[in-house]
Amino acid sequence: MPHSIINNQAQLQAQFEYLRQLSRSQPILSWDKREALLQNLEDMLKEYKQKFAQALSEDFCHRSIDETNFAEVFPSFQGIAHAKKHGKSWMKTRRVSISAIYLPAHNEIQPQPLGVVGIMVPWNYPLYLAIGPMIDAFTAGNRVMVKMSESAPKFAQLFAEAVAEYFSEQVAAVVLGEVEIAQAFSSLPFDHLLYTGSTSVGKKVMAAAAENLTPVTLELGGKSPVVVLDDSDLESVVSRIMMGKTINAGQTCIAPDYVLLNKKYHQQFITLAKQWVQKHYPNISHNEDYTHIINDEQFKRVQGYVDAQDASIVYPLTDVDPNPENRLFPPVILTQPDLDSEVMTDEIFAPILPLIHCDTVQSAVTFINERPRPLALYIFGDDDEDIAHVREHTVSGGVAVNEVILHVAQHELPFGGVGHSGIGAYHGQAGFERLSHMKPVFVQSRFNAMSFLLPPYGELFKKGLGLLIK
Structure with a gap:
């Protein structure tokens, strides 16, 4: 039945x-x-x-x-x-x-x-x-x-x-x-x-x-990188990236996974990210707008990513600790984590954001191309030549320029991955x-010349075919 x-x-x-x-x-x-x-x-x-x-x-x-x-x-x-x-x-x-x-x-x-x-x-x-x-x-x-x-x-x-x-x-x-x-x-x-x-x-x-x-x-899914060019408006960049990293608590297949940017901007990025979280998710432990982790198994996985790092590279963006009872996990930034660690090889799927030193456009392209092709690639900057270089020299499921995530909502664009x-x-x-x-479907006309292409193959056939394949 x-x-x-x-x-x-x-x-x-x-x-x-x-x-x-x-x-x-x-x-x-x-x-x-x-x-x-x-x-x-x-x-x-x-x-x-x-x-x-x-x-x-x-x-x-x-x-x-x-x-x-x-x-x-x-x-x-x-x-x-x-x-x-x-x-x-x-x-x-x-x-x-x-x-x-x-x-x-x-x-x-x-x-x-x-x-x-x-x-x-x-x-x-x-x-x-x-x-x-x-x-x-x-x-x-x-x-x-x-x-x-x-x-x-x-x-x-x-x-x-x-x-x-x-x-x-x-x-x-x-x-x-x-x-x-x-x-x-x-x-x-x-x-x-x-x-x-x-x-x-x-x-x-x-x-x-x-x-x-x-x-x-x-x-x-996979690891969707963000390339931040040196001419970017960092405050605007941080706002867009943090939106993408905190919606659904980062549990999004096209969430920004990690950020490639010049080392000299790391501290400023962290400061701006803290300010952004305070503004958009005040009192995060009781904030109605902030989503929790789906289940205990996922919470333990996410907590394990942070616990595996040296404390010196972990930058909580709030003063609230993760809570396993209700599976609240506030956003955290990691600076230059070990590239062989799980947080840099697994899809993070959580509000954890690694910052990776990358001082040139080409070094960012090389970093991306050394890894599996991502579902999404995000590029922030104003230099059209640099943006074009990243687009032309990388392969990803989709690209958004000066934005994150919203390409999935464009019904005129195909959405999918590669590799x-x-x-x-x-x-x-x-x-x-x-x-x-x-x-x-091939639809033949009632009147056509196909009868001239049937055997026995005479001189007319050979001359006609000769004109087509010479």
């Missing part, structure tokens, strides 16, 4: 087979049907947005309701609106150019639904990172199965109930459960599997998908095409 909310492997297999059969016999083709699914998403979000935010706050032991509305609810609404505005044109068969020698034939690209899309959602932004892929999947005419993270259980349960209320089991299902359910989910022969999370788990997901030749989109930071990109038209089969 089909199920909208799935809690065990038997239900998982049954629901997948049900959706797969429907996707073959009743593909979602018309724009009216796709638009209706997007409208259901919008209506669901309108009804449940405050309940979603409250559930997330409970999962995090405190997360600002306003932060959830800003970082998850708002971009979800924006993504739905963008898809509703453009999706009908994206799905049209489009003509593309053809070589003159094949005229009067013509070429077309016909977007078609893939079928059933699996979506594996992380715990850090589980609302936006569930709804965002669902937008692209529905716009492309697919059915979906969504595996929620077990690390945000209250939100996961509420989201499953909301989807069951607004969507038929013929279109969508939400999967709950621990690691063994996630492993079974990634082993299903989806028509496409989209995973957001850590690189280590991403490798396992890709290996499981490979058994079925399931195509994957992997959004993996260790991910495979494939989605959002907007890029997401529609990622979750569609962009079928090439």
